Amino acid sequence: MLFNSIDFAVFLPIVFVLYWFVTQKHLKLQNALIVVASYVFYGWWDWRFLSLIVFSTLVDYSIGLWLQQTNSETKRRSLLWLSILANLGFLGFFKYYNFFVDNFVTAFSFFGSAIQPNTLNIILPVGISFYTFQTLSYTIDVYRRKLEPTKDVVAFAAFVSFFPQLVAGPIERATNLLPQFYQQRQFHYSKAVDGLRQILWGLFKKIVIADNCAVFVNTIFDGHAGYSGSTLFLGAVFFAFQIYGDFSGYSDIAIGTARLFGFNLKQNFAFPYFSRDMAEFWRRWHISLSTWFRDYVYIPLGGSRGGKGMQLRNVLIIFLVSGFWHGANWTFIVWGALNAAYFLPLLWTNRNRKHTNVVAEHNKLPSVKELLLMGLTFVATVLAWVVFRADNIGHAVAYLKGIFQRSLLSIPEVRPSFLLLFILVFVFIEWWGRRDQYAIEKLWLEYPRWLRLLIYYFIIMLIFLYGVKEQEFIYFQF
Template sequence: MLFNSIDFAIFLPIVFALYWFATRKHLKLQNLLIVASSYVFYGWWDYRFLALILFSTIVDYSVGLMLQKTNQQSKRKGLLWLSILVNIGLLGFFKYYNFFIDNFTQAFSFFGTEVQPNSLNIILPVGISFYTFQTLSYTIDVYRQRLQPTKDFIAFAAFVSFFPQLVAGPIERATNLLPQFYKKRQFVYSQAVDGLRQILWGLFKKIVIADNCAFFVNTIFDGYSDYSGSTLLLGAVFFAFQIYGDFSGYSDIAIGTARLFGFKLKQNFAFPYFSRDIAEFWRRWHISLSTWFRDYVYIPLGGSRGTRLNQIRNVFVIFLVSGFWHGANWTFIVWGALNAFYFLPLLLFGKNRIHTNIAAEHGVLPTVKEGMMMLLTFLLTTLGWIFFRADNITMAFDYVHRITNISLLSIPEIRPTFLIIFIGLFIMIEWFGRRQLYAIETLWLGYPKALRWGIYYFIVMIIFLYGGKEQEFIYFQF
């Protein structure tokens, strides 16, 4: 079920009404309603894969309880590895089986040996990368004794399947979200209004910015050999805004929807295109995934400690794994490696944590230096997005090569004025709202009520009048 669909527009009010009017006095019933609603939400796409979520839930719930019953380290490690192998095994099979089979075949063909292993017509379950990492974080934290395992199966099932963030995050930690299912929730009007405001901004990002960008991105990338370098650069820039509007828009809708039900999810994007270097970008982009890899992969490897060689190894491991997490294609691995090369000099020269505040923290506009740093970071990021978007490695390198010729100085053949205006307006609103958790959180709260609501209705009108053709969220494929 898509957030930007009629189905969800009907589904959400029904669940909201049942949650606050029929079950609000009974915590167990509220949690059970969340589980049932989440399974309906997910099953709307393909009910057959509900068994995967249920199986993952049962495995990690049981492992958590068994970890509590033993202090023997060998048994605890065995239980941890059971959880890891089950979850990563499912993820690996559905997401990477054909990738490894195809590359295995090509490797043997390179040496003159023909093999014909069987590929399978495997459907990738939506959101499997997200809920797999969410349940894994629970098991690992219980193993590390940072979290007491729950005995409440319904609460745990609700934590795993919570429908606002089930299929594309944010990837919540059990330490933050699970305890919220133990506590009685009270309806708070101001909290609900804040949630609706964030949903509105998420829909604007998705429907007006991302979906309109998607049309031109698809046109340019599909026929890239026919366009000038300037048009190809514009296509890459449009994709940068498409993926940001699409994914951060989903996160805003998810977080806002959770607020309607009395839950607080963590911020997943913190205005990443205002970053002044790649290290800052990765602290602001897909925060839940970046911190997951930091805490469960990078730091256990040694992080930035140890020898220079170990530091370089750890940086490449974390970015390559992150790239591979996004999909079974060499383009994602190259994208991860490229970001590792961007990041490495900052780490080696101790410059990776010099920008921990926001740009122009005490002013309205950035300094010339900050502006140039943000532009350079955006261009480097956009170059990486070409590999992320391309169908294959050959296309990605050819696309980049075609940008870097004399036609880069020409006027683009495709220049949608309305979309450029919307992107400019979008950047301006995000800039002035960059101190908040999302751009319009408090941006117009000081205005008279009539004017403030007029702005909200204007955004709604823009969504209906200028929304692009309905597109699935990009991160559903991951």
Template sequence: MLFNSIDFAVFLPIIFILYWFVTSKNLKLQNLLIVFSSYIFYGWWDWRFLSLIIFSTVIDYFIGINLSKQENQNKRKMLLWTSILVNLGFLGFFKYYNFFLDNFITAFSFFGTEINVNSLNIILPVGISFYTFQTLSYTIDVYKRKIKPTKNFIAFSAFVSFFPQLVAGPIERATNLLPQFYTKRDFDYSKAVDGMRQILWGLFKKIVIADNCAQYANTIFNNSSDYSGSTLMLGAVFFTFQIYGDFSGYSDIAIGTSRLFGFNLKQNFAFPYFSRDIAEFWRRWHISLSTWFRDYLYIPLGGSRGGTWNKIRNIFIIFLVSGFWHGANWTFIVWGALNALYFLPIFLTNNNRNNLDIVAYGKYLPSLKEFLLMLSTFGLTVFAWIFFRANNVEHAINYIASIFSTSFFSIPEIKPKSIILLICIFIAIEWFGREGKYAISNIFNIRKRFYRWSFYVFICLLIFLYQGKQQEFIYFQF
């Protein structure tokens, strides 16, 4: 079920009414309603894949309980590895089976040996990369004794399948989300209003910005040989705003929807395109995934401890795995490697934590230095996104080569004036709202109600005008 669909517009009010007016006096019933509604939400796409979520839930629930009972370290490790292998086994089969098979065949063909193995027509379950990492974090934290395992199967099922963030995150930790299923939740009007405001902004990002940019980005990338360098550059910029509006828009809707039901999810994006270096960008982009890899891969590998070569190795591992997590294509691996190359000079010179504050905090405009740093970081990001969007590595290389040709200085062949204006409005709103959790979180500080509601009406009008260009969320494929 898509957030930007009529189905969800009907589904959400029904669940909201049942949640607050029918089951509000019984916590177990509330949690059971969340599980039931989450399964409907996910099964709307393909009910057959509900079995994967249920199986993963049951396995990790019982592994968590047994980890708490078991004192023998070898047996505890065996339980942990059972969880890891089951979860990553499903992920690996559905997401990477054909990738490894095709590359295996290609490798043998290179040495003159032909292998005839048929690939499988595998459908990738929506959101499998997200809920797999969410359940894995639970068993790892229980193994490390950071949290106690739950004996409440309904609460745990709700934690795994919580419909607002089930399909594309944020990837929640059990330490934050699971305890919220144990405590009674009372309706908070101000929290609900804030949630609706964030949903509105998420829909604007998705429908008005991302879906419009997608039309031009898809046209240009899918026919890249027909366009000039300047037009290809424009296509890369459009995709840059498409993926941000699409993914952060989903996160905003997920976080806002959670607030309607009394839950607090962690911030997943913190205005990443205003970053002054790549290290800051990765602290602000897809925060839940970046911190997951930091805590469960980078630190166990040794982190920034050890010699220079160990540090370089760990940086490359985490970026390459992050790239591979996004999809079974060499383009994602190259994208990860490119970001590792961006990051290494800053990291090795101990400048990776220079920009921890909000850029130009308390000011209307950045300094010239801050502006140039943001512009250069944005340029590096746009360049890397070309590999992310391209069909294959060869396509990406040809695309980049065409950009850096004499036609780069020509006038772009596609002149979408309206979307450029919308992007400028979007950047302005994000800039002036960058000190909040999301861009319009502080709009309530405007004292005159007329101006506030005029702004809401303006946003709603744009959403209504552009709703016909609906595109599926990009991160559904991951």
């Protein structure tokens, strides 16, 4: 079920009414309703994959209890590895089986040995990368004794399958989200209204910005051989706004929807395109994933405790693994390596923590230096997005060559003036609210009520007028 669908527009009010008017006084019933609603939400794509969520839930719930029952470090480590292998085993099979088989065949063909591959017609379960990492965080935190294992299987099932963030995050930690299922929730009108504002802003980013960018991105990337360098660069810029509007839009809708039900999810984006270097960008982009890799991969590898060589190695591993997490394609691995190449010089020169404050924190406009740094970082990001978006490495190389070899200074053949205007307005609003993660939904609160309503109705009108054919969110494929 898509957030930007009629199905969800019907589904959400029904669950909301049942949640607050039928089960409000019974915490266990509320949690059970969330589980049922989440399974309906997920099963809307393919009910068969519900078995994977149920399996992952039962495995990690059981392992959490077993970890509490033993003090033997050998047994505890074995239980942890059982959880890791079970979760990553399913993720690896559904997401990477054919990738490894195809590359295995290619490697043998390179040496003159032809073998017949035994590939499978595997459908990638929606959101498997997200809920797998979420359940793993629970088991690892219980193993580390940072979290008491739950004995409430319904609350744990609700944590694993919570429908607002089930299929594309934010990837929640059990230490933050699970305790909220133990607490009686009270309806707060102001919190619900804030949630609705964030949902509206997320729908604007997805439908008006991302989906309209997608139309031009698909046209330019598919026919890249026939366009000038300026058009190709414009297509890459549009993809930068497409993926940001699409993914951060999903996160906004997820966070806003969770607030309607009395839950607080973590921030997932913090205005990343205003970053002044790539280190700052990665502290602001897909925060829930980058912090997950930091806490559960980077730090166990040694983190920053060793020498500079160890730090560089660990960061390189994180970027490569992060790229591979996105999908079974060499483009994602190269994209991760390219971002590592951007990041590692900053780490080597100890400048990776240079920009930890908000850009132009006490000013309305950035300085010339800040503007230049933001521009350079954005261009570097855009070029990396070309590799991410490309169908394969050859496509990426041809596209990047086209940018620099074909009249970069010419007038683009594609000139979508209305979309450029929307992007400018979008960037202006983001800049206005950059100091506070909750600023966007509270942006117009100081205005009279009639003016706020006029702004909201105007955004809704834009969503209906400029909404293109219903499109899935990009990160559903990951």
